[in-house]
Amino acid sequence: MTERELKENLEDVERRITAAAEKSGRSRGDITLVAVTKTHGTELMNAAIRLGVTDIGENRPQAIRDKFGGVLPVKWHMIGQLQTNKIKYIIDKVCLIHSVDSVHLMEEIDKQAKKHGITANILIEVNISGEETKSGVAPSELEELLVRAGGLDSVKVKGLMTVAPKIDGDITNTLHFDNMHKLFIDIGNKKYDNVSMEYLSMGMSGDFETAIECGSNMVRVGTAIFGAREYPV
Secondary structure (H helix, E strand, C coil), X not given: CCHHHHHHHHHHHHHHHHHHHHHCCCCHHHCEEEEECCCCCHHHHHHHHHCCCCEEEECCHHHHHHHHHHCCCCEEEECCCCCHHHHHHHCCCCCEEEEECCHHHHHHHHHHHHHHCCCEEEEEEECCCCCXXXXXXXXXXXXXXXXXXXXXXXXXXXXXXXXXXXXXXXXXXXXXXXXXXXXXXHHHCCCCCCEEEEEEECCCCCCHHHHHHCXXXXXXXXHHHHXXXXXXX
16 A cells, blocks of 8 residues: 555545544544554554554554554554453553453453553443354443452553444444443443543444444544555465
């Protein structure tokens, strides 16, 4: 991908985010764009940062570890599934871990954060659609994690994340996104120690406009910016 193509893609995504935000009664500044680089290299990542990208998302902790030193200053997000033995690779590098889906993982993040003398900001991943293939806690299990977070010294829950099902044709994920937004608002109206509903991370390349219109304030966009993933031959 050329830098010109990247610039055009970013401008298109920015226009679409702005339009969706305005449709939901908000402004572009209310939405955080996390540019998901995944298999793309540091050269393309740095080009995106020079074009104004401020937040980068990776789904593999090893990729964050390996790319970190070669990338311009940027906010890093861990958006993929995280195993407890990989926390050490990213704990002192990321501003937000999106994919916390168990008490055990949350407690291990707390332990690693303590070792580094930092506070780890996390999102709880919710399986709002109930699909067996999706990660995340069921809405009925969310309370347990929120209560447990109150007893941790080095973790702060900053909001919720979800991955909507892939749906063909004109059917949208509006219902799932609406249900996530209601959950987000409901939790925000309650009092939990160490919990603040600042970020609702939902929406990807195929559905970020719908997600924003339903209340998302953080979208994770990869293909629409960088094109198809690059895999080694």
